[in-house]
Amino acid sequence: MKNVHKLFIGTGVLLAIAIGCNKDDIFNELIPETNEQPTTSQVQGYVFKPALAEPTAENVAQLKVPAGFAVNKFAEGLGKPRILAVGSMGQVYVTDREAGTVTMLMDTNGDGIAENSSIVANIKQVHGITLYNNMAYMVAVREVYRAAMNPDGTLGQPQLLINDLPDAGQHPNRTIAFGPDGFMYITVGSTCNSCPEPNPENATILRANADGTNRKIFAKGLRNTIGFGWHPQTSELWGMDHGIDWLGDNEQKEELNKITQNADYGWPYIFGEGKYNPSDRPKGDTTYAQYLAKTTLPSLTYQAHSAPMGMVFYTGSQFPADYQNNAFVAMRGSWNRSAPVGYNVVRVRFENGQPAAFEDFLSGFLVNNNKAHFARLVGLAVHTDGSLLVSDDTNGVIYRVAYTTP
Template sequence: MGAEAGAGGAGDAGAAGAGGDDGAALVPELRPISAERVDQLTVPDGFSVSVFAQNLGMARMLATYGDFVYVTRPTPGDVLRLEDTNGDGVADSRVTVAADLPLVHGIAFLDSDVYLVTENVVYRGTVDDDGNFSELTPIIDDLPDGGLHPLRTIGIGPDERLYVAVGSNCDACVQNDSEQATILRAPLDGATRTIFASGLRNTLGFDWHPDTGELWGMDNGTDSLANAPDELNHIEEGNAYGWPYCFGDRLVDPQVPNPPGTTKLAYCAMTTPPVLETEPHSVPTALVFYTGDSFPEDYRGDAFATLHGSTDRVPPSGFEVIRIRFEDGQPVAIEPFVSGFVIEQGQAQFGRPTGLTVASDGALLFSDDANGAIYRVTYAP
């Protein structure tokens, strides 16, 4: 799933940052959660981080429906409903609401309907007053096979259509299926679908700006290019974003052949470049705009994104939650929001931020699929 972001080089795949010859670990070793470690996480003044739920296994994508919080688990293939029934900031109710769904990952709600996506299938069901799901019905059953990227995400746009992110099936290659490395769009019944945007290697995290309704997403750069940034893209209908021929600001990937009938340089000149970049191989996994009312006013309309963390880089990149500042509907800066999961001089870590959702009380929740936890970020002036 990986990719990395940061300052791009001169267009060639370099080795900078992909070391390890000095004995440093390419993959920081996992350490367990402890109260002391959580207390050492770094957040802006006035914010605090606590553990909302633990022992969840492969906790991936999050979604909120009323006071309920849902988490998908591709392995074992189920969806859990969590609830904090006594208001102490910790989930004390845990119910399995969907099962037997291998690689279930994306989840979205519209009114009383829930949509889930696995590698090949989009399901629809209804949600009752207790937060339970009805029997799920497949509405799309032929999404492309995933290969390297079998985990899909799903969202519902302001136009009340489904948007499904389908990653590439490889790190750097020309795809045989035009629906791979895209975001697809379909009506709510899934009866038809079109390619909304292409050239997106693996845009797991995407969301619509609450004021402009415009779609923004973070794409994972090519693993085998040491200097390929992860990208924040303004995703518009019909646009091509460059992969596999280009990375970063229209830089040419030397690993793949020319597109049919043209050169990579000419093709890349016609693609849409990223608006902002993150450090290479930081692996953006979820993105959500803040729509709550418990954070300071200047956070509304900003986005948060999880950076799952590198597996092939020294020093490691990612392993944090970032804030993407927006002004007048446009992103202007990326800055750390929750950091400190990498410890022991980069040799270890105790969390890989994964899913994101804004809870009904305005808290920001993010999951960690390494230690099987969900964290809760709150603000108190």
């Protein structure tokens, strides 16, 4: 690969990026608290996108899961499946943002493979979906809809609840869920990699009534939190936030945050364990140190550029008991890194209601010496039978992980 050098010069900032180099990262920075001194930062950045392989039987067979677990294709040929939700009858809803559809899948004979598939909603750019009080709530870029769930699992005519969410920009992947408090929570990503946002609702989690009224910012400084959920025992809200790109192979790490009302998680000025972002200085007379003092830092971090997507707490009855109340996170996989990472599902071990460690759960989607992949993972859901479902929007497959050795 040829070296491509880019030089970006901004107010008091020098950022040099060499793409495609074989050398180790360089991240040398001198970041003063104010603009009275120059800021200098040098970073080596990379673009490496593994080639796309097919989800053949041989590739699926070599997937890695802990002892006692097995993987199979729950459904395939689905276009670009994104977010998943499971109803009480075992019906699986899956969104396809590009097609603008919600599809319902049914495994009628209980063999772990969906036999029936039907489109139950058509909504332009639909992405997030959640089920609450026998209604399906769906979110697109700027709109939130809800539809009644019929006895057979199909959906009634979607009703528009919200039509003025912020524009998307770089991150159009809205997600939605209802908390134990009965409020609707909506994630709204940033419009950019790193920048001050003119719309205060970007880079936030919003909270509203179930009918969409009384919308307010619940937490801010979250660059792009797609996967989030409430711990089943503590009812505390947790979410995985995407780190900033172009800070080198190993920065910015992905963040697992305990999300609390009115908290600020630092983006775009503070990242990781309290580091200063050289390209964006806090506004006005605020120093980095002052902004850091009011920033809530992550509880755990994960390998930079892994791209966390769906997140779900396990409350099923199929997996071993020590999986109860742990979380799973789908890592979509890197592109802004010299060697690929992610392309897997990780388990987040919780101890006494707090996250303790990440560990691999489902991996092996990188093949050919990590030069190719056959899945980029997005949505997660626990099926009514206790298995774990995960969607891939590159080859149009939903995978099922089941515990087969009691």
